[in-house]
Amino acid sequence: MRAEIIAVGSELLTPYRVDTNSLFLTDELNRIGIRVVHKAVVGDTPEEMRSSFRHALGRADVVVSTGGLGPTDDDRTRQTVAELLGRKLHTDEGILQRIRERFRRYNRAMPEINARQALVPEGATVLPNARGSAPGLWIESGGHIVILLPGVPMELHALFEKEVKPRLLQLGLTERLFTRDLRIVGLPESEVEQRVSPLYALYPETETTILAAPTGIQLHPSIWSNDAGSAENMLEEISERMALALGEYLYTTRGETLEQVVGRVLTENRATIAVAESCTGGMLAERLTNMPGSSAYFQGGVVCYSNELKTSLVGVPPDMIENTGAVSSEVALALADGIRRRAGATLGVGVTGIAGPGGGSPEKPVGLVHVGIADEQGSREKAFRFPYGDRDRIRQQAAQAALDAVRRYFLFPPLARS
Amino acid sequence: MRAEIIAVGSELLTPYRVDTNSLFLTDELNRIGIRVVHKAVVGDTPEEMRSSFRHALGRADVVVSTGGLGPTDDDRTRQTVAELLGRKLHTDEGILQRIRERFRRYNRAMPEINARQALVPEGATVLPNARGSAPGLWIESGGHIVILLPGVPMELHALFEKEVKPRLLQLGLTERLFTRDLRIVGLPESEVEQRVSPLYALYPETETTILAAPTGIQLHPSIWSNDAGSAENMLEEISERMALALGEYLYTTRGETLEQVVGRVLTENRATIAVAESCTGGMLAERLTNMPGSSAYFQGGVVCYSNELKTSLVGVPPDMIENTGAVSSEVALALADGIRRRAGATLGVGVTGIAGPGGGSPEKPVGLVHVGIADEQGSREKAFRFPYGDRDRIRQQAAQAALDAVRRYFLFPPLARS
Numbered sequence: 110m111r112a113e114i115i116a117v118g119s120e121l122l123t124p125y126r127v128d129t130n131s132l133f134l135t136d137e138l139n140r141i142g143i144r145v146v147h148k149a150v151v152g153d154t155p156e157e158m159r160s161s162f163r164h165a166l167g168r169a170d171v172v173v174s175t176g177g178l179g180p181t182d183d184d185r186t187r188q189t190v191a192e193l194l195g196r197k198l199h200t201d202e203g204i205l206q207r208i209r210e211r212f213r214r215y216n217r218a219m220p221e222i223n224a225r226q227a228l229v230p231e232g233a234t235v236l237p238n239a240r241g242s243a244p245g246l247w248i249e250s251g252g253h254i255v256i257l258l259p260g261v262p263m264e265l266h267a268l269f270e271k272e273v274k275p276r277l278l279q280l281g282l283t284e285r286l287f288t289r290d291l292r293i294v295g296l297p298e299s300e301v302e303q304r305v306s307p308l309y310a311l312y313p314e315t316e317t318t319i320l321a322a323p324t325g326i327q328l329h330p331s332i333w334s335n336d337a338g339s340a341e342n343m344l345e346e347i348s349e350r351m352a353l354a355l356g357e358y359l360y361t362t363r364g365e366t367l368e369q370v371v372g373r374v375l376t377e378n379r380a381t382i383a384v385a386e387s388c389t390g391g392m393l394a395e396r397l398t399n400m401p402g403s404s405a406y407f408q409g410g411v412v413c414y415s416n417e418l419k420t421s422l423v424g425v426p427p428d429m430i431e432n433t434g435a436v437s438s439e440v441a442l443a444l445a446d447g448i449r450r451r452a453g454a455t456l457g458v459g460v461t462g463i464a465g466p467g468g469g470s471p472e473k474p475v476g477l478v479h480v481g482i483a484d485e486q487g488s489r490e491k492a493f494r495f496p497y498g499d500r501d502r503i504r505q506q507a508a509q510a511a512l513d514a515v516r517r518y519f520l521f522p523p524l525a526r527s
Numbered sequence: 528m529r530a531e532i533i534a535v536g537s538e539l540l541t542p543y544r545v546d547t548n549s550l551f552l553t554d555e556l557n558r559i560g561i562r563v564v565h566k567a568v569v570g571d572t573p574e575e576m577r578s579s580f581r582h583a584l585g586r587a588d589v590v591v592s593t594g595g596l597g598p599t600d601d602d603r604t605r606q607t608v609a610e611l612l613g614r615k616l617h618t619d620e621g622i623l624q625r626i627r628e629r630f631r632r633y634n635r636a637m638p639e640i641n642a643r644q645a646l647v648p649e650g651a652t653v654l655p656n657a658r659g660s661a662p663g664l665w666i667e668s669g670g671h672i673v674i675l676l677p678g679v680p681m682e683l684h685a686l687f688e689k690e691v692k693p694r695l696l697q698l699g700l701t702e703r704l705f706t707r708d709l710r711i712v713g714l715p716e717s718e719v720e721q722r723v724s725p726l727y728a729l730y731p732e733t734e735t736t737i738l739a740a741p742t743g744i745q746l747h748p749s750i751w752s753n754d755a756g757s758a759e760n761m762l763e764e765i766s767e768r769m770a771l772a773l774g775e776y777l778y779t780t781r782g783e784t785l786e787q788v789v790g791r792v793l794t795e796n797r798a799t800i801a802v803a804e805s806c807t808g809g810m811l812a813e814r815l816t817n818m819p820g821s822s823a824y825f826q827g828g829v830v831c832y833s834n835e836l837k838t839s840l841v842g843v844p845p846d847m848i849e850n851t852g853a854v855s856s857e858v859a860l861a862l863a864d865g866i867r868r869r870a871g872a873t874l875g876v877g878v879t880g881i882a883g884p885g886g887g888s889p890e891k892p893v894g895l896v897h898v899g900i901a902d903e904q905g906s907r908e909k910a911f912r913f914p915y916g917d918r919d920r921i922r923q924q925a926a927q928a929a930l931d932a933v934r935r936y937f938l939f940p941p942l943a944r945s
Contacts, residue, residue, distance in 0.1 A: 120736050122563050124554035125747065127545050131568075136542035145540050146575055150549075150566040157564055157586070164582045168575070318538050329543065383836075390816025391809035394830040398808025401884050401918055409836035411829055412812040418801075418827035418870055422840060452836055466819050500819055 110143045110282055113169035115161050117177035117186050118260055119152040130175045130265055137269060142282030143171055144333070153177060158189040166193075166253055171277075176260030178243035180223040186257055187228055187246065194250045196230035204235060208242045236272035240264045245272060287340040288331035289348045290364030293355055294324070294513045301326045304354040312347045323502045324367070324509040360516055367512045368396045374519045375406040375456075382515065383452030384410040385423045385444035387435065388462040388478060392508040408452040413444070423447035423459075436461050436473055438490045441481035445490075449483050456518065457483045460511045462493075464503045478507040482514045487524035528700055530561045531587035533579050535595035535604050536678060537570040548593045548683055555687060560700030561589055562751070571595060576607040584611075584671055589695075594678030596661035598641040604675055605646055605664065612668045614648035622653060626660045654690035658682045663690060705758040706749035707766045708782030711773055712742070712931045719744045722772040730765045741920045742785070742927040778934060785930045786814045792937045793824040793874075800933065801870030802828040803841045803862035805853065806880040806896060810926040826870040831862070841865035841877075854879050854891055856908045859899035863908075867901050874936065875901045878929045880911075882921045896925040900932045905942035 114135070116128035128150050135145045147168055151161045158177075165172045177186030191198050205227035212219040226243045229235055236245035236256075241264040246257040256273060258265050293301055298321040305328060309317060312330070320327040330347050334340035348362050360370050375382055386393045394410035397403055411422045416435055419425040424447040425440055433439045441459045449457025462478030469475035476495040481488055491514065495506045518524070532553070534546035546568050553563045565586055569579045576595075583590045595604030609616050623645035630637040644661045647653055654663030654674075659682040664675040674691060676683050711719055716739040723746060727735060736747040748765050752758035766780050778788050793800060804811045812828035815821055829840045834853055837843040842865040843858055851857045859877045867875025880896030887893035894913040899906055909932065913924045936942070 120738060122553065122566065123736055123747065124550045124557070125736070125738055125745065127547055127550060129545060132542045132545060135540065139542070146570060146572075147579070148540065148568040152564060154564070160582070160586055161565070164578070168578055318541055318543070320538060320543055327543065329541065384830075389813075390821075390825075391812030391814075391828060391830065394809030395807075395813050396809075398830070398832065399919060399922070403808075404832050407808075408833045409829065409831045409840070410809060411827065411840065412802075412809065412816070413827045414816065414822050415826045415870070421869060422827070422829065451839060452833070501817060504817070 110171060110280070111146045111169045112138050112143045112171040112173060113147040113149065113165040114145060115165055115172065115174040116148070116150045116260070117153065117158065117174055118150075119183070121150045121176075122152050128175075130260065130262060133262070133266060134173055134175070134269070137274065138171075138173070138277075139286035139288075141274065141277045142280075142285040143277070144286075153183045153185055155185055155189050158185060159193055162190055162193050162255075166251075166255075170252070171254045171256065173256045173258065175258050175265060178226065178245075178257060178259050180220070180226050180242070184225075187225075187230070190248070190255060190257060191230035194230065194248065194255070196232060196248070196250075198228040198230055200224065200227050201229040201235060202227075204229070204244055207237070211242055236268055238264055238268050239271070240267050247273070247276060283335035284333050285335075285337070286331055286333055287337070287344055288329055289344050289362055291328040291330070291348060291351055291355070291359060292361045292364065292367070293326040293328070293358045294360055294367060294509055296326065296355070296358045298326050301328070301355070301358075305351050308347055308350050308354070311350075312343060315343060315347055317347075323498065323505045357517070357520060360513070367509060367516065368400055371397070371512050371515045372400045372403060372406065374516060378519060380455035381406050381408050381452075382456045382458065383408045383448045383454040384458045384460070384511070385419075385448035386410065386412055386458075386460040386511070387414060387419070387444070388464040389460050389504050389508045389511065390414070390464075392504055393458065393460060393511050396508055396512060408454045411448055419444065423451065434473065436463055436477060436479065438479050438481070438492065441479035441490050442483065442488045443481075445481035445483035446488055455484060456515065458511050458515060459483075460507055462503075462507055464500045464507070466500060476503050478503070478510065480507070480511045480514045482518050482524070484518075484524050489524050528561045528589060528698070529564045529587045530556050530589040530591060531565040531567065531583040532563060533583055533590065533592040534566070534568045534678070535571065535576065535592055536568075537601070539568045539594075540570050546593075548678065548680060551680070551684060552591055552593070552687070555692065556589075556591070556695075557704035557706075559692065559695045560698075560703040561695070562704075571601045571603055573603055573607050576603060577611055580608055580611050580673075584669075584673075588670070589672045589674065591674045591676065593676050593683060596644065596663075596675060596677050598638070598644050598660070602643070605643075605648070608664075608666065608673060608675060609648035612648065612666065612673070614650060614666070614668075616646040616648055618642065618645050619647045619653060620645075622647070622662055625655070629660050654686055656682055656686050657689070658685050665691070665694060701753035702751050703753070703755070704749055704751055705755070705762055706747055707762050707780055709746040709748070709766060709769055709773070709777060710779045710782070710785070711744045711746070711776045712778055712785060712927055714744065714773070714776045716744050719746070719773065719776075723769050726765055726768050726772070729768075730761060733761060733765055735765075741916065741923045775935070775938060778931070785927060785934065786818055789815070789930050789933045790818045790821060790824065792934060796937060798873035799824050799826050799870075800874045800876065801826045801866045801872040802876045802878070802929070803837075803866035804828065804830055804876075804878040804929070805832060805837070805862075806882040807878050807922050807926045807929065808832070808882075810922050811876065811878060811929050814926055814930060826872045829866055837862065841869065852891065854881055854895060854897065856897055856899070856910065859897035859908050860901065860906045861899075863899035863901035864906055873902060874933065876929050876933060877901075878925055880921075880925055882918045882925070884918060894921050896921070896928065898925070898929045898932045900936050900942070902936075902942050907942050
């Protein structure tokens, strides 16, 4: 079964905003057994909208739209689709009453234009929207299903879960998408490809998507299948063989973020952590603390941009900075051990580097980053040269490398006294 | 003149990746005088691609595609478009030689499949790609212009700038898009709307897009016009009146980020800054340091998750934490003044709050955040209650509020001794 997603909204045709609802919808549809073969973004001109819906109906079994169900003149999805399918609109008194009640709850009278949100094409099923005033609509026509949903993500998610998914599941689609999400840090895309591509021929039923980002590579082996057991088995098998090929560079087969993995490993080992970062400017601490419950293992961090703070807050000896420079193995190690001691944490991590665009030299170019890690027994350090990209990209790579140093600490203990 | 953008790539039909090239292209096309009326995302099946390009040619004067120009079997944009337009493909010896040279430079022989990238439809103009092996193609057909570009952003940007833009400018389009980018922090969308919407009727030629995000609201008044002078004047006028209506909540009319504005104001005032943050977990420092050159004013920061670190690194008295709790006005002020003193900075900022999902109570619910700011003369503090959203959203709002406290410090000095 094939679907097309149409995002309606003139703001999505500006340079400022991208349609992200379709990512959520794609994931949900795939799990139910519906492939997304096309996505469209269209403004609020009736002519363009008609063209989009007409072509979508020519290509797909299911057409899902988001947006354009509001109460204003610019919200035209309902009318356009009704016209296109040759259905009259009538006011649904039940919806009208619910909208009026919503306003009453906020002690306001319903503006007359909101009555439009109660218009329903003949033969359409109304999908109640618990979180907003615009209900969704489900219309079957000529063998197609057209589903009109609101564009506000919170409303869309709740409405899809409660009203759309159960109806789509009733279609009894047997072939669904099964998938894994393998994530790799520290290997370039070409090397990941080289290591895993020989497996593709061994598992011709699976298709593997490879995605590259500054923070690493993702591999998504997947199968469309009507046999859940054998699909899961096959994915298990190819994932295992990929894991063997990728070794220590693979950090999850289940789509976890690196901070999730690090948080889990710290918790399992009853370890705590503190960080002292320079070039990443807080990004490492921010990553570690974006996990709910991170206060159980994250004690704190220091962002020491100035050399004075490296000394006063973390205890890096001033003559060390003078002799080796602020970007050096020695300072990375001193930051790691210094913050560990001051925070009383099991582990300390130190990051120092040159994020650019200025500050580079032939010996210490932009992109050079040192990551140190220390425990009570000792410490170790690794230097990276991130060759591509701007300040943001280098900082992202550096924060990821620092998180990876923590993961690797638990893979390859113990630390030696340096 | 109307354009449609087609993003080709099966990875763009997965739940993992969104097309962002179209944002860059939309901005560039608008400035040249071309409206984007439709965007499509399509996989690499020839049938789907044909359908997309055919419909686009029926709707738009200019069709710009990204992706599908690589050397593999899945890269079919070139062939599909040639077929659709009834053009034969021939091998361009010049391109072939350049591709071979590219490989030679990296000491590799060109794989035979890369010869495909030298295929050119009859009558097409080749757009050399300085940063990759796939050249772009410019094809005029039946009054339409079809432009095929690579999907790698770095290649796309360079190729557009050097090869596409000059050709599009030669079309001599006189009507272009003029726009402003006003950004507001601290007011909800409904209030921004209420303050500025009376202006819409006074400037019927302009259209204003309003975009809401956790970090604030953006207003984009814009005009399509063939008279640059009068368009700029009108935008200047409406922006000024919007600025008056928005007052202290407006931080830029030029699309700057809040950290850019804060960085500029700090530099202009020869002030330095240091931050002590709890619930934002490094996000505030990260924002401040994502600006190149921020080391001139940002001295450093402390992420003090544990109460012990609030005391040992920033000097918050332990009995204060015991009496008022770690999330309180007093602690926010103590963090601000403590980090200012320890870093020797002009200004100190302290943030403490409850990002959730756990840790809330009836008196101190999730979303409660205190922001303190201190200079040598004194300090002040503000409490926020961010009612919506998850941990990430609350942290984003809190970091934005803290940056805004710095901006407001320079708007409304001096601080009083508390």
